[in-house]
Amino acid sequence: MTSTLRARQIRYGGSLHWILRAIVAAVLVVLVWRMVSGAVPSSLGKYTEAMALAIAALSLNLLFGFNGQISIGHSTFAGISAFFLGYSIRFWDNIAFVSLVEACVLCFLVGVVIGLPALRLKGPYLALVTLAIAYVWPTVARQFIERKVTAVTGESALTKFLVRPPSWTGLKNTRQDRALYLFWVALALMVLCYVVVRNLRTSRVGRSLVAVRDNETAAAVMGVNLARTKVLTFGVSAAMAGVSGWLIAAEIGTVDENSFTILTSIKYILALILGGAATLTGPIVGAFAYFFADDYLKRHAPHWNWLPGKFGDGPIASFLLGVLVIGFVFIAPQGIVGLCRRIGRNIATVVPEPIRGPTHEPANEPNNLPNNLPNNLGESTS
């Protein structure tokens, strides 16, 4: 960046900073209000699905973005949770939220078990193990359906499980009201997952996660229990992926063995990379960008007649989406949030509270460090 203009400095926690925060909050409220007002079930459903994708991307961000453990098996956790919801509502008359909690616990435990090999594997090797898990899942799911569902009801998928709005919400059991209810549930869960990741990242645990990613040996010498940190992170991330799967299942109302495949995992990764890995808001931004770019292309691309010859046929939307993602990653390797931050840095920077010298020194000696260093925007990983 060769801007000669000096960026305006905003003191972290200062009044200008609070005004900016208030503006952002207001914009978000207006956005949510625009989403729900006068929306039909199908468009509400899309927002719900986008938020489910955002939750999955948040979970992957915790594991991959901050802790450096890659997983291509996160679709499996979503799948386990989705099946759990479907089965427990259909056959046990479970309450949806009880299912959610139980599914999260289940995913956490499975995540911990799968996280154990992660202690010895790194990078591509860990990716391969988790890939194998994502690869095996459809077979397991098929077996489950055949033995537990088809044998009882004759159906070839888990269907007809509805998440009904409870009576205190004042919503009726209609398609519109169910969609509206799920929209709010999705929003609440997404905010909850965001807060969990943010709280973790800005705490002692979060620092140890990033420390493990940056330098394992040094982290261990500093007193970070590597095994515990990695396995627990895997578990928490898996539980969060479970939330995403639960939400998708509740929204679509039917799941089979093809609902959560390796492609689902790839979608999570793409959403995360697109938004910006190792940033707090990146997964949400990326998930919405990915979901609605995909949605737009699926609806419009097949009708574009300026596309040359054969391109007009076939799955043109996926092709264009792929091109778009590749192109974007070239322009902004740090994702949408990283790009915005790079641009924003030239306009204004948020400066954290400076560190004051030790109080026991009567006079601070003039520092010999240059004080015209470019300012960094806030915390490097927020």
Next chain:
Amino acid sequence: MSLLDVQNVSVRFGGIVALDGLSFTIEAGQICGLIGPNGAGKTTLFNVVSRIYQPFEGRVLFKGEDLLAVPAHAIAGHGVARTFQNLALFPTMTLLENVMVGAHCQGSAGFVRSTLRLKTRREERRIRGEAGALLARLDLADLAHRPAAGLPFGTLKRLELARALASKPDLLVMDEPASGLTHGEVDELGQLIKSIRSEFGLTVLLVEHHMAMVMGISDKVVAMEFGRTIAEGLPAEVQNDPHVIAAYLGSDV
């Protein structure tokens, strides 16, 4: 009782004997310089003390306690901190965060407490304040919110020192702190090590090739060769020890 008592420690990598029954002691408050030609096993010893390597035989007593029975991640909590020969910082984190990771053993918030923000505020404030004070002490306050990546080597060396001090250690183990520094910086570093020793009540064990610095600041020097102690004592004594001269210059004694 010595603060650190290394007894007959041996480490082997396959057929290579890196440490061969090494023994020496450090008293509390001392600055102990560990010298020896390349390959003498100095860094190996450091990795034994910081529990990265498990010795084949021998004992390491720290404050009378068997250090080899302590898991690697609990060493910092026991009061042993170290710096690395080639920087081992967390490049994406800010300097402040780097030092705060150093204070990891000084905190207790786990996954549940961190997620729910249960009684973490005071602990966070304390750790942040102490980390800030350490950065200020080492003239790094202005850079506190910059990521560590891309800063000059000498600055990062000081950051490593600040990070090690954040765990409030009794024993600070420094692996070649002067390597890669300019002459002026080496002199400053020597003074810095001496002053932080008294300021923070430390015992310092350092490996160093920079003889002027080692001899200038050490209370005690241990000379090693082929994984064994060949001389131990005051800097002047070790300097004139025929075995040490032989090890460095290769004359036959």
